[in-house]
Amino acid sequence: SAVISQKPSRDICQRGTSLTIQCQVDSQVTMMFWYRQQPGQSLTLIATANQGSEATYESGFVIDKFPISRPNLTFSTLTVSNMSPEDSSIYLCSVTGQAYHEQYFGPGTRLTVT
Amino acid sequence: KNQVEQSPQSLIILEGKNCTLQCNYTVSPFSNLRWYKQDTGRGPVSLTIMTFSENTKSNGRYTATLDADTKQSSLHITASQLSDSASYICVVSRTGNQFYFGTGTSLTVIP
Numbered sequence: 001s002a003v004i005s006q007k008p009s010r011d012i013c014q015r016g017t018s019l020t021i022q023c024q025v026d027s028q029v030t031m032m033f034w035y036r037q038q039p040g041q042s043l044t045l046i047a048t049a050n051q052g053s054e055a056t057y058e059s060g061f062v063i064d065k066f067p068i069s070r071p072n073l074t075f076s077t078l079t080v081s082n083m084s085p086e087d088s089s090i091y092l093c094s095v096t097g098q099a100y101h102e103q104y105f106g107p108g109t110r111l112t113v114t
Numbered sequence: 115k116n117q118v119e120q121s122p123q124s125l126i127i128l129e130g131k132n133c134t135l136q137c138n139y140t141v142s143p144f145s146n147l148r149w150y151k152q153d154t155g156r157g158p159v160s161l162t163i164m165t166f167s168e169n170t171k172s173n174g175r176y177t178a179t180l181d182a183d184t185k186q187s188s189l190h191i192t193a194s195q196l197s198d199s200a201s202y203i204c205v206v207s208r209t210g211n212q213f214y215f216g217t218g219t220s221l222t223v224i225p
Contacts (some may be wrong), residue, residue: 024206041217042203042217042218043158043203043215043216045213090155092158094157101162103148103213104159105157105158105159107156107157108155108156110155
């Protein structure tokens with residue numbers, strides 16, 4: 001299994017500012033995923049981040065709004081830019097395990113935009 | 115269209131009682147189905163994983179079933195405990211590492 005940590009665990013931010021969320025994994029992984037979970041909703045994939053290449057964004061999500069870095073095989077960051085109250089969500093980092101169907105999640109970052 | 119639907123949306127049961135959560139999906143081609151438990155304010159934690167050939171899988175008091183013909187799965191919780199209060203999410207994978215998430219069932223266990 002993979003152990004994933006995220007920083008910060010929660011934050012309250014003002015409209016128009018940006019927040020960078022960090023994700024650290026205890027083992028080297030090829031693919032990392034960033035999800036958003038809006039209040040009362042299930043998880044929605046934002047993007048897939050592979051080390052050494054540009055992140056792949058899902059429909060409805062763009063790099064200017066959610067820039068992602070993946071500098072090595074154990075770390076990634078997601079930035080939520082120019083925030084609005086609609087960005088208030090839980091943001092989750094996820095990785096797949098050695099068995100292709102295993103998926104592990106970080107504890108999430110609870111973001112509130114005022 | 116690839117979709118995962120869960121029912122009920124929410125459920126309240128008495129401590130010690132059993133309950134069953136449902137998951138219907140249209141994802142194709144099917145790879146595997148997982149049930150996750152998500153405590154409030156935490157990330158999802160895997161309970162069970164089932165591939166096409168598996169009908170039942172247990173993890174302690176949690177038992178998942180899969181009917182690949184009807185594209186239905188259920189999660190049965192036996193002798194519920196207060197700590198079972200959480201959201202339960204069904205996730206179906208397509209071949210090629212694509213994951214489809216259900217909207218979850220919110221379970222509340224009361225004493």
